[in-house]
Amino acid sequence: MQPAVAVDFVRPRGLKSVDLLPQVDHVRPVAIGGETAVENLRLACGWCNRKKSSHIEIYGAPSAYAGIFIHPTLGTISIPRPLWVVRLTKMRGRCEDPSGCNARLQNSELFVAPRRLSGAINPTNCAVYCREHDPWKRERFIGAGTYAQRFQKSNL
Incomplete structure (x- = not known):
């Protein structure tokens, strides 16, 4: 399997084919x-399994x-x-668009x-949206190669 052609720049699943x-x-x-043993196994996407690694929960x-x-x-x-985004999505669990x-x-x-x-991406300025209400729906998906070239790691 090939890596994804485009990835969500906020949660870049698919940069590696195993994802x-x-x-x-x-x-x-x-x-x-x-x-x-069967009772200790479950299915997970490659990205989640890789990020979870030797932890009990991805969160x-x-x-x-x-x-x-x-x-x-x-x-x-x-x-x-990335896991902060997963946590926020799971905690809120619904589209937070004011339309209801x-x-x-x-x-x-x-x-x-x-x-x-215009604000920073932090817990007080973030919301969870569905595809229809996502303010970044036209800009969200970026070519995987473009992502790798334009992403600069930080020690945040």
Whole structure:
């Protein structure tokens, strides 16, 4: 399998071909005493399984990177750590558009974007949106090669 042609610049799943494949995940990792038994196995996407690594939950795993992304049309944007985006989406679980949208984790893909487009991407300025209400829907997906060239790692 080839890496993705385009990735969401806020959560870049698919930069590695393994990110896109379903994998068998150990709920309790072998590294901390988990067994390879049916009751300790589940399916996970490659990106989540790789990020979770030897942790019990993806939400508790340290984020691998954060930094600055120089978007072709939006300019310089601070990128939150990937697992912070996963946590925020899971905690809120629904589209937060003021229209009262009915999109939920159970029926839609959700995205994190700033409430005020000119503000920083941080917990107080971020909201969860469905594809229809996403303020970045036209700018969100970037060529994977472009992402790698324009992303600058940070020690945030």
